[in-house]
Amino acid sequence: MRPYLDRAEPHRLSGLYFAAASVALALAMLALVLDPRAAAGFFYHARLVALVHLVTLGWITCSLLGALYMAAPRAFDLPIGIGRLDYGAFALVIIGIVGMVTHFWMVSFAGMAWSAATVAAGVATVVWRVGWHLHRSPHPRSRVRPIVLASVNLGVAASMGLLLGFDKADQFLPGFVLNNVFAHAHMAALGWAALMAFALVARLLSDAPPAERPVANGALAAGTLLLEAGTLGLFLALLGQSTWSIGFGVCVVAGLAAFAFHLAVVVRHASTNGRRRHDTASASNAVRLHIGGAGLWLLTAAGLGVYLLVQPRSEMALRAALAYGAAGLLGFLGQMVLAIRVQLLETGADRRQPLVAGAWTLGVAGIALGLAGDHLLSLAAGAAVVLAAVVTDAATAVAARG
Numbered sequence: 001m002r003p004y005l006d007r008a009e010p011h012r013l014s015g016l017y018f019a020a021a022s023v024a025l026a027l028a029m030l031a032l033v034l035d036p037r038a039a040a041g042f043f044y045h046a047r048l049v050a051l052v053h054l055v056t057l058g059w060i061t062c063s064l065l066g067a068l069y070m071a072a073p074r075a076f077d078l079p080i081g082i083g084r085l086d087y088g089a090f091a092l093v094i095i096g097i098v099g100m101v102t103h104f105w106m107v108s109f110a111g112m113a114w115s116a117a118t119v120a121a122g123v124a125t126v127v128w129r130v131g132w133h134l135h136r137s138p139h140p141r142s143r144v145r146p147i148v149l150a151s152v153n154l155g156v157a158a159s160m161g162l163l164l165g166f167d168k169a170d171q172f173l174p175g176f177v178l179n180n181v182f183a184h185a186h187m188a189a190l191g192w193a194a195l196m197a198f199a200l201v202a203r204l205l206s207d208a209p210p211a212e213r214p215v216a217n218g219a220l221a222a223g224t225l226l227l228e229a230g231t232l233g234l235f236l237a238l239l240g241q242s243t244w245s246i247g248f249g250v251c252v253v254a255g256l257a258a259f260a261f262h263l264a265v266v267v268r269h270a271s272t273n274g275r276r277r278h279d280t281a282s283a284s285n286a287v288r289l290h291i292g293g294a295g296l297w298l299l300t301a302a303g304l305g306v307y308l309l310v311q312p313r314s315e316m317a318l319r320a321a322l323a324y325g326a327a328g329l330l331g332f333l334g335q336m337v338l339a340i341r342v343q344l345l346e347t348g349a350d351r352r353q354p355l356v357a358g359a360w361t362l363g364v365a366g367i368a369l370g371l372a373g374d375h376l377l378s379l380a381a382g383a384a385v386v387l388a389a390v391v392t393d394a395a396t397a398v399a400a401r402g
Helices: 011-034 046-076 084-105 109-134 141-169 177-205 214-239 245-272 285-310 315-345 353-373 376-400
Strands: none
Touching: 011 046, 011 084, 011 315, 011 376, 046 084, 046 109, 046 141, 046 177, 046 315, 084 109, 109 141, 141 177, 141 214, 177 214, 177 245, 177 315, 214 245, 245 285, 285 315, 285 353, 315 353, 315 376, 353 376
């Protein structure tokens, strides 16, 4: 039996992940347009959690998994043969996401937990496959380390998610349930998605000269250390309901700031130094627009996050938490993922991409305001704008593939 089915560049498998991601986010936005009350009210209810996982697992994680297969050969000089195991992992991820979302929607927690285990098995297979190749990368460890750490963090987040899933069916976890949920959410969003997104987008946009500059390498190393330490500390502090969560939250903000500085250096030099050694286009205006939009939402999410750490739990704080989630997940991470997809699929030259970037920012603002103020019209309108942006981006990707 041949171990590999396709030894060419893994565009086909990445395309499947990207297509699944677009469908997942489109479904989440369509659900909000048709029934905005599904996300209204107290944030920890089954239907809103189902929609959140369409964003986090469907849009963000599927996009990052697809990006890994394409980024490894392009950014790290590591060609990866695609085999049955890779397509099997894709099937596990999709089946698991469908199972999780439908069981959440039907409030069937036992089935949801087993579906989460299916997703975890598929995701673990992908990060193991890519990680196995990354350890042979000729690039400095400082460039590979964020991806390795993000993969480890994903394992922690997935394990915690499985425990929470089974705990919903048969309560056994100690501590306050919301603290456990917050710990899982921050490990997944910061430890996995943010660390991986920053590492991938910086490497994809990086050309040789700025990568060798000490200021860029120093910011990358500092961002990796601060974000990893802050995320792990925040995870443990939230589980233990410790006041140390404030200090670790500040550490996370410092790490994100260092990564943002590193990315700004990379983008500036990629724009001025022309074509990279892989002979692909330097940072396009569309990619910079998406990164800029993500940066605005990162500032918003960081401010709301610090506010939530120092404020006691109240009705206002819970409302702010909804806006914080929209800004961080759909605004910052969602648009960072979009920047990666545009760079990999080389759709930045399409004239519709600036419209996608503007619509994304406007739509997320409507969703955040709608969630925070329980304004159903704003929530539905914002979701409709993001839905239009997703469909337009998918159309540009299809057109680019011929």
